[in-house]
Amino acid sequence: MQWxxxxxxxxxxxxxxxxxxxDGVAVYTTPVAPHSLxxxxxxxxLPLGVQSLEFKYRVGxxxxxxxxxxxxxxxxxxxxxxxxxxxxxxxxxxxxxxxPNGVPIALESKTIGCSRNTWMPHTTYNxxxxxxxxxxx
Numbered sequence: 498m499q500w501x502x503x504x505x506x507x508x509x510x511x512x513x514x515x516x517x518x519x520d521g522v523a524v525y526t527t528p529v530a531p532h533s534l535x536x537x538x539x540x541x542x543l544p545l546g547v548q549s550l551e552f553k554y555r556v557g558x559x560x561x562x563x564x565x566x567x568x569x570x571x572x573x574x575x576x577x578x579x580x581x582x583x584x585x586x587x588x589x590x591x592x593x594x595x596x597p598n599g600v601p602i603a604l605e606s607k608t609i610g611c612s613r614n615t616w617m618p619h620t621t622y623n624x625x626x627x628x629x630x631x632x633x634x
Contacts, residue, residue: 498512498536498537498538498566498567498568498569498570499534499535499536499537499566499567499568500512500530500531500534500535500537500564500565500566500567501530501531501532501533501534501535501564501565502529502530502531502532502557502562502563502564503532503557503561503562503563503564504532504533505532506561506562507557508529508530508531508532509529509555509556509557509558509562510529510530510554510555510556510557510562510563510564511526511527511528511529511530511554511555512526512527512552512553512554512555512566513525513526513527513552513553513554513555514526514541514550514551514552515550515551515552515553516547516549516550517549517550517551518549521553524541524543524547524550525539525541527539530564534565534567552571554566578603578604578605578619578620578621578632579604579605579606579607579608579618579621580604580606580607580616580617580618580619580620580621581601581603581604581616581617581620581621581622581629581630582595582596582601582609582611582614582615582616582617582629583614583615583617583620583628583629584614584615585614585615586615589617589620589628589629589630590627590628590629591622591627591628591629592611592613592614592615593627594613595609595610595611595612595613595614596609597609601622601624601627602622603621603622603624604621604622617629619631619632620632
């Protein structure tokens with residue numbers, strides 16, 4: 498997008514990505530907009546399980562503040578998942594000992610052995626539950 502705050506005074510304009518629930522938790526907030534029209538883009542990796550989102554903007558407090566946004570666009574890509582190593586077919590808890598230094602992470606491909614446990618290619622590691630969860634689109 499191209500954007501700018503008003504060309505004088507304090508800069509307060511921002512754009513944010515929030516959960517679309519009553520709590521409206523911020524998932525991502527841009528830095529404040531510059532005074533001159535500038536191109537801005539960013540990549541945001543969403544937390545696992547986030548499904549409903551909405552963009553919001555803040556112009557600023559008081560009078561006279563403006564925020565100009567041109568050519569706003571966004572693109573959603575499914576989270577990368579390369580599978581997960583779980584304890585067995587029926588136990589979806591992650592087999593942490595199969596990961597480097599015993600620390601499980603979400604993988605983009607099968608980069609670990611998972612030789613003593615069960616490799617599940619259509620799952621991803623969920624740090625909140627410490628399980629291999631099915632990938633939901």
